[in-house]
Amino acid sequence: MRRFTRTLVAAALTATVVAGTAGWASGNSQQPVTGAPVGTTAWRADGLPDPERMTPAQTAAYFGSLSLRRQQELAAAHPSVVGNLDGAPLTLRYAANARTAGARFPGRQVLAYDPRGRGQxxxxxxxxxxAAHVAVIVPGSDIDAANLAPLTRKATALREATGGRTAVVAWAGYTTPVGVGVDAATGELAEAGAGRLTRFAEGLAAVGAAEPSLFCHSYGSVVCGLAAHEIAAKDLVVLGSPGMRAENAAALGTTARVWAAKDPTDWIDRVPYVEVAGLGHGADPAAPEFGARRIDAEDARGHDGYFAPGTASLRTFAAIAEGDVR
Known part of the structure; x- marks a missing residue:
């Protein structure tokens, strides 16, 4: 009976979304990529500390105990591990990922790269x-290592809107849903993503980076909602959200300021804000009763227009990232 209920709800949610969106197709089921980085078996065989048993703070302490030469030796011998260790020195991770992903992302500062699945x-x-201020953009469906352009455009727009003063992270660090389907209506991928986002934020703190502001788009807001109670962040901004798996802002369990934006032309407003039998993501964060601070998005267009240059939403995002809004 429970399976039958889930199937009915999934069909209703998917039909509602597809009917209200321009040409979106049903999604394919995805398996979340989690666990230790590629190459960990060889790393362990060399007698090095198990990445799965170290917190980011412990990772930072371990690398801090090594000479620069030894750090560089490890990055050369085990680039896929070092490049993905939250808490390892930033420059070392950039150098390691230049070895594994440099051909894919020439000239980029790559803080993590995982080729498994669709790639992260x-x-x-x-x-x-x-940087005195750090912003992390958490994307929604269809973003992966082969499709980063929509995310990097947002990151570039936000950085430019802050006058280049804020460091912006384009975080495609989890397995996102593909299209609109059961994956997008359920929390499995978001739960896996929340764990990875939490560890990433802990890694930022471990290397002394500024406490971040999170900007969470679409399904990415589900990820942020599930991670909110564990992440130290200044601000939690959701845009085009289908829900955060919380009934209100207080239920998120975060000390961060919670903000929400939804423009009047966003098809996400046609998605039922319900959670039944594990399907759907609950209350609308942009509704007054949710208790988030509302961001003007009247001049944004569609589901993907919140970071468009010249929009009120982007100006507010920049002010939040810079700490200029009280």
């Missing part, structure tokens, strides 16, 4: 180590 990648715009 984390790109940094600006000086993450020295």
């Amino acid at each position: 990648a984390v790109l940094v715009f600006g000086d993450l180590a020295k």
